[in-house]
Amino acid sequence: MNRKAFNRINYGLFLVGSVLEGKYQGCVVNSLHQITSSNPAKFSLSLNKSNETYKAVEAAGSFAATVLERGTPKELVDLFGYKSGRVVDKYEGFQVETDGAGNPYVKDHALARISCKIVDKLDLGSYVLFVCEATEAEVLGEGPAMTLDDYRGEGGATPAAATVVRIVEEVAWRCTICGYIAERETLPDDYRCPICRAPKDKFEKM
């Protein structure tokens, strides 16, 4: 079994948002997919249970997702892919609107927005696979969608917090402050988290 094979798959990137206790929670995922062409169309969304957005989607029973355009700044993906909603308000400074269920979505760099309600779910251990029905959908832009390969091409690693295709190398280190994962054997003494600047001693071996 060569798990690097999994990394050959390309995916679209999406920004998924929901609300938990009045606070917006959102993250970048590659795990939103249309799974039927019935009407209403069904989608699946896989989220890691440790994720704040998972908790919000689970509680709200719905979410809004935007399809990110190619050329979306790496900073936006990094912010929503690596930083935790526990420590930052990711939505500050963006054009944010809400759908009929109150879920937030960022209009910046969005090609389309699809809102969904959860109709079923499968517990997969550390992940939950939600089965959803589209409740609202609108086109917001033209042009190609951003893919994981596009993002990697700009020097980004697969976002850690929310996506599921990241290759887990033999050794990796997780930043206990922001959740960033450094996939490397060792961290130099002067290492700092590229996202939140936490020093080496804030990293734990995975």
Add this chain to the structure above:
Amino acid sequence: MNRKAFNRINYGLFLVGSVLEGKYQGCVVNSLHQITSSNPAKFSLSLNKSNETYKAVEAAGSFAATVLERGTPKELVDLFGYKSGRVVDKYEGFQVETDGAGNPYVKDHALARISCKIVDKLDLGSYVLFVCEATEAEVLGEGPAMTLDDYRGEGGATPAAATVVRIVEEVAWRCTICGYIAERETLPDDYRCPICRAPKDKFEKM
């Protein structure tokens, strides 16, 4: 609800194969996705029940999938995406190997091969969502993966038989010979199926 929003999503393209009653069945899908990064990794696969490959995967409880490379000839995608295993042997003429469970995979234009066994499933009406565990995985090539946008960029419509993101336009016509779907209001009198050359009177309105 503007269903065109769904079309903004980009997907990888895969060739999925299994065996039914000793015969290889396979099709092109965009609906294979990694859904956990646990070990073994889990994947989901959504298939339309009318599809011969669905019947094979359902019966065999397993399948082999290859990740298609960018630059995969449109003819290969058309063959596995539009023709039915009921009428042609799609595997003829390709470099075909089988995995440990006997499932066929085409090495031509493959970046990776992932074999999976079904561990759970959700009935979605006209589709079934299979939850699977990877049993074998190998890297077969280097370079970027083919996406639906790449394929559309070459003038291809979304493969009809196996994928689920195709926009159903107001009016579409299905070729009763090979299953090709023409998404247009009317068919000219001299219209011929671009896949199997069937004339206009072999098309039925959807």
